Amino acid sequence: MAKLGIDKDFLRDFGELERSVQERVTEVFAKFEDATHAGLHLEKLTHARDGRFRTIRIDKFWRGVVLAPETGDSYTLLKVLPHDDAYAWAARRRASVNAATGRFEISDVAAVEATMPELARMADRAPKRLFDGVGDADLVRLGLDVETLAFARVLTDVVQLEASRTFLPQNQWDALYGLAAGLTPEEVWAELGVAPGQEPYDTGDLTAAVERTPERVVLVEGPDELMEVFRHPFALWRIYLHPTQHQVAQATFSGSARVTGGPGTGKTVVALHRAHHLARLGAGPVLVTTFTSTLSASLEAGLRLLADSAGVRDLVEVRHVDQLSYQIFSERHGRAAILRDKEEKDIWRKIVKRLELPFTETFLAEEWRQVVLAQQVTNAAEYLAAKRAGRGRRLGTRQKAQLWQAIWEFEEELKRRKVWTYETICVEATRLLAERTEKPYRHVIVDEAQDLHPVQWRLLRAAVCESPDDMFIAGDTHQRIYNNRVSLREIGIKVAGRSARLTINYRTTAEILAWSLGMLRGEPIDDMDGSLDTVAGYRSQVHGLPPELRGFRVQKDELEALAGQVRQWLDAGVKPPEIGIAARSNMLADSVLTVLERAGIPGRSLAKAQDSDDAVRVGTMHRMKGLEFRCVAVVGVGEHQVPPANAITPVEEDELTHAHDLQRERCLLFVACTRPREQLYVSWHGAPSAFLSGFAG
């Protein structure tokens, strides 16, 4: 039976073809098997560099370009173009097999030949070349063929390399780009998904190579599968995974595992694929969880796109972690009365006053959350012995005794009022789960892991037995936006030796990514497992405009200019929901909504938006976590607004917490700035935020 492969680049083009052409393409390829048997429709090119390219008639005007094997009957659809363009496209190119990865690649040989002489001339005059520090043996080991090696040797800067992305063989370009981004040959090797000691592949067997390239070619067995691929042409992540993403999503781990990586590197994509994979294996229920309802709704939507059968879908449950703890709690105790933030502050305030304590209520609340709840402290002796690693202010025994008295009174007050906080519900739910011998889930998958509190981690740990593939954790500590710092080891989650790091950003442009990363440079950020995380090697392969930074004298001018910017995006054809506006405070987000309304632009708060709302999304930076838009404006990034004074513990109260607060605020701005796919606009009035120093001009 003939096998048809669909190349990733074609699927992207397919989404942009006119509907009538899309329908015709679908019809032609639904009958592809008959067509190839009849041997009628595939036409050989006369002046081809690669004799294996064929064209196929779509209609009078359009032609498909198909790669046909020398033997066997597996075909790959590469392009659909107007007649002459299709022939010209195929005539310039060659298909090959990468010796290191075994993957199939296409190169635009004509472009390589046309560019080489000028690059060589420039290289002769240049003092240094881009890959002077890497020997031929390493480049060959990384899969470079003779032509690409010669090409790499005349490159003098990374801009030339970036410009060659469209014509060099894909994996070979990836290897060069990884080296140019500062990765070692070994790191590049690992990223390409090549096992250590892997023998070179047979570069003559194209059919095997196509089958070995799932990140680029999806093989369809019949018309139904074909329709399914064509149904969501822009959701490429459903079908084509980077080798590292694929490996992590499908691996069998002897225990818990995790994936890390910068913004937009596909951690959520991997988490979804993993959930799907584990559900397919069918060992038991899979929980997919995270820390907010907005995020769990977007995970749910992603899974709906991915899960192809009801059986698989039924095994996966998506819910955010507080929802899970509340459910377990309420099954036993019924509804819980939740203590509101304001009430909590009042209780602490009264205790401070009554005991005449030299601490603020914020300090006490943090001490309760970050020490007592985080470490399951239940009595004075345990509190005296507890680690206060994340807390800067040193306390003497007498002060600790005072603090314990305050915390004890607070907990007694909660009991007296019969009220709960999300954390105490979580603690109780964990206790209930610990009593059960049957755990509710066989696998737990956590997204945005950096923002879970230790009590939430304990709940999740208690929801699944320790076993192979029990927990899978996706997160990025550079995007931590709450004060929750956790050591996975201390919670009983061991991921050492079972971690993967993603480095290619699929969301944002290289310009936006580089600018945003500048904001974090030099910040020491933990990796939740006893070491420091790094941003080394993060890169994007797409280019666009640099971020636009604008300062104003007063807020009124800033917001008016924002409305003008949004109008400009809309006029350029960006749809309202593809625009996101982030502000540090709810109040500023509300002002933005008012200004948009006055300008006649539909706006919707992210807290209330439904998928179907045709409006610009406006919300706090916190709400932007995990989301993405074509264009993003981050407003109010002034010296007094970011960070806001009330979010930063005074240095004289607690030095370490002060530093952590600043880091968290910096990361929050980083999160907001890494949401756009195409354009970023950042504005302020008065002096810019200190976080922009060195960037804002």
Ligand SMILES: Nc1ncnc2c1ncn2[C@@H]1O[C@H](COP(=O)(O)OP(=O)(O)OP(=O)(O)O)[C@@H](O)[C@H]1O
């Ligand atoms: N293999 C892939 N092919 C195409 N697109 C991809 C791939 N992997 C991820 N993407 C796209 O990249 C974008 C970012 O992916 P995702 O949200 O999973 O990243 P993330 O690492 O979780 O991001 P963040 O940490 O910033 O929330 C999404 O639009 C996703 O569809």
